[in-house]
Amino acid sequence: MARRGTRGTNAARIIVLGATSAIAIQMCRVLARDGAELMLVGRAALRLEAIAADLMARGARACHVSVQDLSLAADAQRLTAGWVANLGGKVDAVYLFFGILGDQEAARSDLAELEAILVTNFTAAAHWCQAAATILEKQKSGGLIAITSVAGDRGRQSNYAYGAAKAGLSVFVEGIAHRLAPSGARAVAVKLGMVETPMTEGRNGASVLRVSPESIATPLARLARGKSKPIIYLPWFWRPAMLAVRALPVSLFHRSRL
């Protein structure tokens, strides 16, 4: 499906993997306001259609929708190439938003749960990143922006499966950034702190540190075309915060219930 609007021709062309995520939705609104052309990928067709209609009303030049279970990545290469073709043969940024928090408690004994967490957040994500990298490298331009997490900076009893997968993804994307550097294309792993989303709903934790999806939407959207380091923290204060967490002596850390 494609809807067409009337904005200028220098519109950014963006692929969003996991477009029904609360953070992706807010970021897409910022991009839409600037007249971007978007390819929204996710599992829920009706939701994607509703999001696309909203983005069109908010100024997107065009919005395409592709229904795909992103935890299955066998066809990543071919599908990604197809989406780029839908966007007119060129892409400015591929955003990777999908992921699951999973149930760490269950994952201790339930191997299927553990596998789901690792496969969705790392294995599948890595495949999609690889597919994007190949295209960007050939294009010699554009950026891969993958959402990872500060949970990957130090293993904690409450979410080490999720944390490990996200840590892996951060390193993977850092490597892609290195690989792409000579070509002029870019890759960024964005380590998010706590954001108010359905993923974190009902969880307690220092709520002063928790930010709204709206508040990080603009910095995320800016990464579509702007230069950046291969690994960034969002909001910025998580870099010093995680530095402090990593510096915590084991004797202290092991007594906490973080």
Add this chain to the structure above:
Amino acid sequence: MAWGGLKRDHYPMATLRFADEARGLLASRPLANVLAVGLGRSYGTSNTLSGGALLDMTKLDRILSFDHAAGILRAEAGLSLNDALAVIVPCGWFLPTTPGTRFVTLGGAVANDVHGKNHHSAGTLGCHVRALGLLRSGGEMLELRPGDPLFAATIGGLGLTGLILWVEVALSAINGTNVSGERTAFHALDEFMALAAEAEKTFEHTVAWIDCASTGRAFGRGIFEAANWAQGPLGEVHAPAPALSVPVNAPSMTISHPTVRTFNALHFRVKKAKSGPFRQHYSGFFYPLDAIGKWNRLYGARGFHQYQCVIPEREGVAPVRDMLDAITRTGNASFLAVLKRFGARRSPGLLSFPMEGLTLALDFPNRGALTLELLGRLDDIVRAAGGRLYAAKDARMSRAMFESGYPDADAFARFVDPAFSSDFWQAVSR
């Protein structure tokens, strides 16, 4: 929590993000157990439900379609007027009418059938709703249009007839983002009545601020403003978020009688000095309070009461004079007192608040029994005059007051969805 901050309880809250989740959230609810809430800008008890669950609608905020040529907007109920304006204004459209804050949701605005400074020319928001989607707790998804009895119950229906999922409104065209008009000081209520009657013939928007702290010769003085949309330029939208915000509750004395008296006297003099023609961006004209985030905290931790009534046209200005008299006598004073004449255009809503006549909106810092006693006296005046109170601003309406003010209350009750209720409804219904 409601905007008046009288009760600071927190309620269990589920967030609706996609319309397809709604059925599941409503399924198998016990009786009178659920209430939708928008941005919480109603002051009192119509957006709280003790012992029940609230559904946060603010994330269900997608625009479903916007017809630039015809000016028709269909959007999910949680869309804020703030966001709607950011999209429609650059295309030359505005809301058909707007309350004094843009931080309300479409669903909340429909549920209270809100009115604005153009009531005498446009009626309420409900007069411009072309269709709405309502989900009943039994799972029926209804598309309601004017003429349908359930539509009439849902417009101004205080969220009690089910979950409003989307709303389609007819917008009104604008040629610029400024309004231009006339500001006039008046020194007595009769003077206000004459000014308003005259201005309504040529101005789309009218409103008065009234100084209800002063007595003697200054009694009944105020500032009257009338304006129309001005020609061009188009495109400058309001700043999306307030520049300033009140970070914590102020000490309870901040808004007290002496400060209000001084403020009012000063405000009168400043505005009087600025009498004559004015030209202003719509945000300053329609939304002066939106420049300061969380201004309700200025009233301190005990919160405040809002009080808005309407007195039918046939009673003239006398009951309003009696009310101002009662207020100044008790030494209570209100800061944000607003006086406006509602026009004759009838809303389809069964429980819609506006009727042709005079509306007076007041606010009082909560001083416990003293405040309640004064409000009781105001009630007597309103009831004797055949008037009514606005539920959106109310935390204490009695059943008698509700029944005398809303003759269609019984007819309305038949449309209430059994799973829905609110603290307001528990207090006034049988």
